[in-house]
Amino acid sequence: MTGILLEARNIGKRFGGVQALKDVSLTINTGEIYGLIGPNGAGKTTLFNVFTGLYPRDGGEVLFAGAPLDLESPHVVAAAGIARTFQNIRLFANMTALENVMVGRHVRTRAGVFGAILRTRAERVEEAAIRRRADELLHYVGIADRADDLARNLCYGDQRRLEIARALATDPKLLALDEPAAGMNATETGALRDLIEGLRRDGLTVLLIEHDVKLVMGLCDRVAVLDYGEKIAEDVPEAVRANPKVIEAYLGTSAA
Numbered sequence: 001m002t003g004i005l006l007e008a009r010n011i012g013k014r015f016g017g018v019q020a021l022k023d024v025s026l027t028i029n030t031g032e033i034y035g036l037i038g039p040n041g042a043g044k045t046t047l048f049n050v051f052t053g054l055y056p057r058d059g060g061e062v063l064f065a066g067a068p069l070d071l072e073s074p075h076v077v078a079a080a081g082i083a084r085t086f087q088n089i090r091l092f093a094n095m096t097a098l099e100n101v102m103v104g105r106h107v108r109t110r111a112g113v114f115g116a117i118l119r120t121r122a123e124r125v126e127e128a129a130i131r132r133r134a135d136e137l138l139h140y141v142g143i144a145d146r147a148d149d150l151a152r153n154l155c156y157g158d159q160r161r162l163e164i165a166r167a168l169a170t171d172p173k174l175l176a177l178d179e180p181a182a183g184m185n186a187t188e189t190g191a192l193r194d195l196i197e198g199l200r201r202d203g204l205t206v207l208l209i210e211h212d213v214k215l216v217m218g219l220c221d222r223v224a225v226l227d228y229g230e231k232i233a234e235d236v237p238e239a240v241r242a243n244p245k246v247i248e249a250y251l252g253t254s255a256a
């Protein structure tokens with residue numbers, strides 16, 4: 001698979017006196033794992049929030065799968081094929097793991113989340129298909145044995161996996177992961193790495209914000225670096241690691 005999946009042109013975003021994003025342009029190719037790194041406050045999450053329709057941008061545009069993306073609402077962005085996870089896990093704590101994934105799936109179905117109230121036969125059939133697909137996705141991320149457990153009773157690493165399963169339930173073209181390894185131990189991070197590599201093998205495009213530089217450099221095809229809202233580098237990991245501007249702003253000499 002080749003070609004550009006997402007192209008951002010001159011994205012700008014200001015919060016009061018803070019220029020969180022300054023003319024940020026980048027391209028994400030179909031099928032690649034694209035890393036976004038940079039110091040705290042560099043603008044990574046803000047860029048995610050613009051791409052996923054959570055924050056209005058002040059300027060610039062985004063092309064997705066060849067067409068301008070209407071960034072005005074998260075629902076439209078999700079329907080276009082962008083799914084995300086959050087830095088702070090946002091699951092429905094008192095729903096089961098399976099139900100959490102089923103909610104994600106409803107983005108793609110006619111009935112909608114509350115459609116189940118008036119259950120026609122067609123809707124019951126659809127509901128069964130949603131349940132099957134949710135179950136498959138729990139298998140895919142490796143937590144099928146926790147399907148009937150409440151999300152809040154899952155361990156941290158499994159909650160992160162569940163978030164990914166829920167995002168995958170929308171059948172995205174692009175999966176955006178905001179610090180998925182934050183708070184994970186080495187075993188959980190290793191398992192996450194395997195999962196993300198599996199996603200790439202299966203043809204998904206992944207945008208990854210992550211502070212674990214080793215994980216980013218090991219996984220990503222290309223990496224962009226933000227610093228004070230500006231993109232200071234975008235290249236293959238080895239070139240980014242050797243870039244003096246990046247070393248000064250983020251990596252430090254020890255990581256070089």
Ligand SMILES: Nc1ncnc2c1ncn2[C@@H]1O[C@H](COP(=O)(O)OP(=O)(O)OP(=O)(O)O)[C@@H](O)[C@H]1O
Binds near residue numbers: 038
């Ligand atoms: N909703 C908001 N209101 C006001 N300022 C904000 C808001 N969101 C982000 N900012 C500011 O925009 C800048 C970029 O923040 P952002 O969270 O995007 O950085 P980041 O690179 O994701 O940082 P981190 O690695 O700490 O998550 C920061 O100065 C931050 O304080």
